[in-house]
Amino acid sequence: MPAPPQDRISRNASPETPADEVADNAPQALAPDAKLKFRTGDSVIADRVFRGLTIICAVAVFVIVGLVLFELVLQSRLSLHKFGLHFLTKTIWDPVIEDFGALPFIYGTIVSSLVGLVIAVPLSVGTALFLTEICPRRIRAVLSLCVELLAAIPSVIYGVWGMFVLVPFLRVYLQPALARYFGWTGLFGGQNFGFGMLAAGIIIAIMILPIIASITREVVVAVPRQQREAALALGATKWEMLRMAVLRNARPGIFGAIILGLGRAFGETMAVTMVIGNSPAIARSLFAPGYTLASVIANEFTEATGNMHLSALVEMGLVLFVLTLIVNALANLLVWSIKRRNPGRGLA
């Protein structure tokens, strides 16, 4: 029995429906809503279940972030209760008398990250500009693969390389030279171990280069072509075009990329732990060993015996979490603002 032509829906609905029943119902098939729901009932429920499952996954992301915060606060309650806000301003770190302060570690985290940024920002912004604006097409693929590989090398391998190659190089060549020519600044002086803030800064710089470069590249690509053409048409040289049309438009996004790199730098653990020297002191010289929030957790957590010591270490984690949360939120807002405004012309 051939099905009437208006019977499209029921034919697709479910194979179990007997053909004659379909034919009987055919005249009303398109009209009442209830009928349609009956025919496709399984699918409506299945769709809801499917949607529900994906929503559960999405909500799980919130739950994870919430759990991170909750557990950090829960596990550091002893230390939070005992030291309060003084934890952030004290310089003592003594597991024996159970007196803990985070200032040298916060200082070490921020200073080593800033040293990293000072080195990484010009290099990575330069790389991004080179890749998008200057580079011949053939070299572009190779160079961007190099940058990607730099991002893929694990932290611990940077650490091994830093310990056995970079630190001896700094001790024997770079640091004596810096001390001789720039010693008057006070930043490069004192004892020269090789291990210290400068080594950590250099390692951090290498590790955050790829992220700053790739995000800068995205926001630079998002600058409308007309801006460049307008600048060139007015007689600007290529550099003037880059400066006036590209960099000025992409500035908030590049700033966001830099801050995102800073967030990464704060959280770097293994490589920094292996080269920074691990000594909780605040010194002016970049040659001096330091300590970071992440490093002290990595070094002392498994060996900590007292509950107060553990709790103080978790509170270090909490400080680190809050620092990176603020920095990352700020950075993402900046990057989003620029990409949203100019939806871009795809990756070049």
Next chain:
Amino acid sequence: MPSPQSHNIKWTRRVSNYFALGTITIFALIVTVPLFLILGTVVYHGISGLNLDFFTQNPKPMGEAGGGMANAIVGSLMILAMASAIGVPFGIGTGIYLAEFGRNAYGNVVRFTVDVLNGVPSIVIGLTAYALVVVTQKHFSATAGAIALGIMMVPTVSRTTEEVLLLVPHTIREAALGLGIPQWRTTLSVVLPSAMSGVVTGIILAFARIAGETAPLLFTALGNRFWNVKIGQPTAALPLQIYLDALSPYDDDHRLAWTGALVLISMIVLATVTFRFVTSRGVKEAG
């Protein structure tokens, strides 16, 4: 690129132009230097220790020559498999939500949270896994490490899944829905398969990222100098073993660390290059 009227341009502008472009080019070249330095030294120091023992022996007692990282390689694979089992489904689910249902304010909030999770330092994730699993079970275990690494996979997998699902033309969805195929079948049997290579490479990328992670394993999987294939026990992992060997005072351990680094880096570089190759081919086919 000299323009027709270049003789009209003031020489200061021309000089600053060449100077700036030259500086940018040099900066870009400098960036590649550390990559080759690191890869070069790892190969140089690591290749000599690359033999069968490395893959079949466990670490010898501290300071003794020889030994390998067999237990660490197996432990790593075990932890990574469990981490993927946790991270991949959640990542893909979130990615599907963002691409198919999340083109609105809720989606933006989720996207923002995924970015936040992506930015949480790995050691803090490790602390959380410690508090959630190790504290409640009262001992270190491979499971705890896998949970930490699984959480770290979610942002990468979900963002790549979202991106590749959005690349699937809307007309394909409309065609499927127009044939009366329910939405869930449309997504799972039509949209997802056509984006599959992208999703898989996203998983490989996330896998490569967590394969080298050490910090979250320090106080979850803890490490182990002996064989262990029980998920409830402290377990060795390749990056962790590299770290411990590098910090050891003995030269033999340093050699093992370099060889371990070589093996780890080869795995990761291979995965990254595969990722790059497959995605670039996909783009060519689409465009």
